[in-house]
Amino acid sequence: MPLMQSWVASANAPETDFPLNNLPYGVYDLGDELLFCGVAIGDRILNLTRLEEEGLLDLETGQFFGWGTWSVFMEAGQDAWDELRAWLMVMLREGSEAETALSKFLDAQADATMHLPFDIMEYTDFYASKHHASNVGTMFRGPENALPPNWLSIPIGYNGRASSVVVSGTDVVRPNGQLKGPNDDLPRFGPCARWDFELEMGAIVGKPSDGMISVGEADDNIFGYVLLNDWSARDIQAWEYQPLGPFQAKATATSISPWIVTKAALEPFRTSTPERERPLLPYLKEPGPMLYDIDLEVTLAPESKAETVITRTNYREMYYSAAQQLAHHTTSGCPMNVGDLLGSGTISGPDKGARGALLELAWGGKEPVTLDTGETRSFIEDGDTVTLRGHAQGDGYRVGFGACTGKTLAAPTIPDWAKE
Structure with a gap:
């Protein structure tokens, strides 16, 4: 077109x-x-x-x-x-x-x-990029156990905090929380030191459902898409997530771009999910292409300094589509409402420059990223601004999302009654 x-x-x-x-x-x-x-x-x-x-x-x-x-x-x-x-x-x-x-x-x-362009009812975040899951798993469990046993069969996700979703341009305050280093006997309470972004797409439910729906029906129920940054406190998460998963580490803020790009606008850019390494159960099989060819990038700018592109990837890298995620969400009988928001999970490609979080880009802090300013980053520092951008490229035009931007502010002072 x-x-x-x-x-x-x-x-x-x-x-x-x-x-x-x-x-x-x-x-x-x-x-x-x-x-x-x-x-x-x-x-x-x-x-x-x-x-x-x-x-x-x-x-x-x-x-x-x-x-x-x-x-x-x-x-x-x-x-x-x-x-x-x-x-x-x-x-x-x-x-x-x-x-x-x-x-x-x-x-x-x-x-x-x-x-915020719509009333956000519920928020669910997924873990659906194979490259991201493999990188993170390799860091913590080794390459032989990188993917959890269920990963190739099921879209893994967790219920997040709709109340903490904010629009692009909203400053984000570094969280305090429980922290425990590998050599500590007991946890302490203090500001997150491993503050990170996650490059994601957000799918917006536009039609309600009550009971299980197919992948095709789920696709029809999606109204549109936004860029999504699921800010993450990696050190808080490392201590708290076993055995139930993310909690306070993901509750500080989730930023979304202010413009809803409708599914209708993205129709010319449909593409298929990757070839399956393991057959999916019938309820997750797709009736047609369910992903979109959307170029994505992330920039990081220290306070009052120029931004550096630190990531370039594409939404087509996802292993599970938003329609599959939504269909799976309904299998338990969970009702889905108009205004529910589904985060795709971090979108990473196969190359180092296509990784969708600093955790991967800096490999857990062992390989800091060098910015155009000459500074390095293992994780986000106070005053840093992270910006997500994305567009689908057409014939002489692009269908874009605008920017999804957030600046990190210092953690609030811990009150005396919370100190030892």
Whole structure:
């Protein structure tokens, strides 16, 4: 599919994340605390809330955009999703008679403060990249036992904290927690010293389910995708995770990009999951390509200094797709709700420069990463800003997600009553 030309000139630039082919959904304000639902087009945002108020957005499926969230629209279902996308494509295309009327409702992205685009109901994080799982397993168990025995048969995941999901641009405070070094007799309480990022994609559930659903049905239930950084306190996790898994080490923050890229926008970029090393059980088998060809990168910038690209990889490296993860999530009878968020798990490729976390890039601190500034990093330091970016490359255009950014601040002072 080639670039679809728009009367919004900036949407036709080949390097923009937001051409007419994309049309991602976000929530923003313009400095007066009024929340608007909008659609990114080039360097502008089409204000759907104001359009609806003025009677210029008359959808047969209803009115949805006066609530400061896309959750109401998501709940309306597939017919509403299709109707809005079709309307936008007609109204924003080059030569549209709507240009004069709609141009009054374009806001500059540079003037907007972004907010979480939907109400996050529940959050589940997976561990579904074979390269990542193999690297981490090799570090801690040796190459002969890198993958857990169940890994090639089941999408491994855990239930996380929806309350700690934040939008891109939100500062992240380094956590305090229980720590125990390999030579310590007992744990101590203090700030995390092995603070890390995880490069992930987040899938957003747009249709509810109650009971087991197939992989194909799960794919239909996904509304769209965001970039996701699952911040991780590696030293806190090392002490607490046995035997039940991540808890406080993953509860500080999870950052997501502010624009929901719809599944419809990603359709031209579908690709298959890797060849299976072990046959999957029938309920996990895919009816067709379930992954997407999305180039991803991570940069790290020390405070007041230039950023360095430290990772480049692709979403197609995942062993399990979001649809498989969602289908597996329902097997116990677990109801899935509109607004549930599924983290893909860290996305790593086969090469060192394609590893999706500092834990892998610096190999547990043994091989520090050298930045363009000349500094080195084994883990994230206070003042560092980590930015995730991603896009699917089309013919003369890209379908992008914008940036997912977070700056790390120093851990809070431990109160006297918590000290020895």
